[in-house]
Amino acid sequence: MYKVLMIEDDAMIGDMVSMYLGEEGFQVIRKENGAEGVVAVRQFAPDIILLDLMLPDMDGLELCRHVRQTSGVPIMIVSMKSKVVERVKALGAGADDYMCKPFSMHEMSARVHALIRRSNTYQKVVDTKRAPSAVLIENKLEVSEELLTVDKSIELNLHTRSMLVRGHVVETTYSEFEIMKCFINNPGRVFSREDLLQTVRGFDSYVTDRAIDVHIANLRKKIENNPKEPQRIRTVWGVGYKYV
Template identity: 85%
Template sequence: MYKVLMIEDDAMIGDMVSMYLGEEGFTVMRKENGQDGAEAIYKFAPDIILLDLMLPDMDGLELCRRVRQTSGVPIMIVSMKNKVVERVNALGAGADDYMCKPFSMHEMSARVHALIRRSNTYQKKSDFPAVQSIAVMEVQPKAAVTKKDGDKSIMLNLHTRSMLVRGQIVETTYSEFEIMKCFVNNPGRVFSREDLLQTVRGFDSYVTDRAIDVHIANLRKKIEDNPKEPQRIRTVWGVGYKYM
């Protein structure tokens, strides 16, 4: 049974979502403000978070950023704000999906299932040998990979869905991890935005070309020595991106 944490101060919407998802077998906990929601994340350990942007005590985007610093749990924004810039900002803050109110309960349920299904895909690989759950791409010659200089490789652990950069764990969203996995497994290959869209798009998930650009910008901040002059994730003008 999957657990859903809804951080939403609108009682009507909260009750409707709780009732609908409850009938589908989810265990739903609702908190009406950001502080209570933040505390519930670690006590309740949800499989997904439904987060409103306009909370009575804090900005939902700020809460999203705080959660993403320490957790990879899928986050779906549910908000009245429907401008493209709001959706882009939410994705940039670490959200995995965005729904505008009012919304179809059926569509919301489909997106929740899609995000949880995607997040659990690699957990099922625990029966495989550990060596099969790790994809490694060295971005510097082996001679440069020394303990003194620091680890110059990027390692993706498909079981824990974690990324190691220069020997340090770096948090990623699910979409960022999927994009990075494509890059690491196919160095030098040029991926169009449509290729990457198909990689991260879940069933009925809202993902756009602009969202891909945001994910790429976020990844560059996390893996590049100088994100403004990227050496690893290169732009191929008029086509897309490639990983060196």
């Protein structure tokens, strides 16, 4: 049984979502403010978080950033704010999806299923196949059963879906992880924004060229010594990005 944590102060919406997802076999708990939500993330260990942006005690984006510092759990924003800039801010804060109120319960349920399914995909692949990926000798790409790396300073653990940067674990969203996996699998190859859109489509239900730029900016902050002068994720003007 998958566990859903809903951080939402609107009792009516909370009750409807809890009832609907409960009938579909999810275990759902709701917290009415951010402080209780933070505690629940640790104690309840949810498989997905449904997060309202306007909470009585803190900004939802602040809470999203806080959770993302220590957890890779899928986060879906559920908010009255419908402007594109709000969606972009949410992606920048580490959210994986965004739904505007009012919304279809059927669509919400489908997105919850999709995010959880995709978050577990690579875990299942590793557990069942336990096979190493292809090796690109000329680019010094090294792949073990679990680790994907080019030069040891940045490693992707496919088993835990975590990224190590110079020996330290750095949390990523699912979309960020997929983009990094794509880069490390193909060092030197130039990817257009459309290529990267196809890589993350399904993780982000609302995904645009601008969203890709946000993901790249976030990754640079996490892996580059100086994000303003990136040495690893390079911009190829007029085309897209490549990993050096």
